[in-house]
Amino acid sequence: MRDISKEPAAIEELQALGFMTTPVTKVGDTVIVGFDEAKLKETLGL
Numbered sequence: 001m002r003d004i005s006k007e008p009a010a011i012e013e014l015q016a017l018g019f020m021t022t023p024v025t026k027v028g029d030t031v032i033v034g035f036d037e038a039k040l041k042e043t044l045g046l
Contacts, residue, residue, distance in 0.1 A: 004022065017031060019033060021033065021034070023035060025040065027043045027044065030043050
């Protein structure tokens with residue numbers, strides 16, 4: 001978990017992914033924008 005309010009590098013990583021919104025969840029090469037419970041569960045194999 002990264003906190004963009006406390007980690008300038010986290011903001012830069014978010015911008016490098018092309019996003020200016022939160023939450024963004026990255027699991028391996030999968031990027032999930034927003035809170036998508038179904039996609040999170042699918043990606044995590046739950």
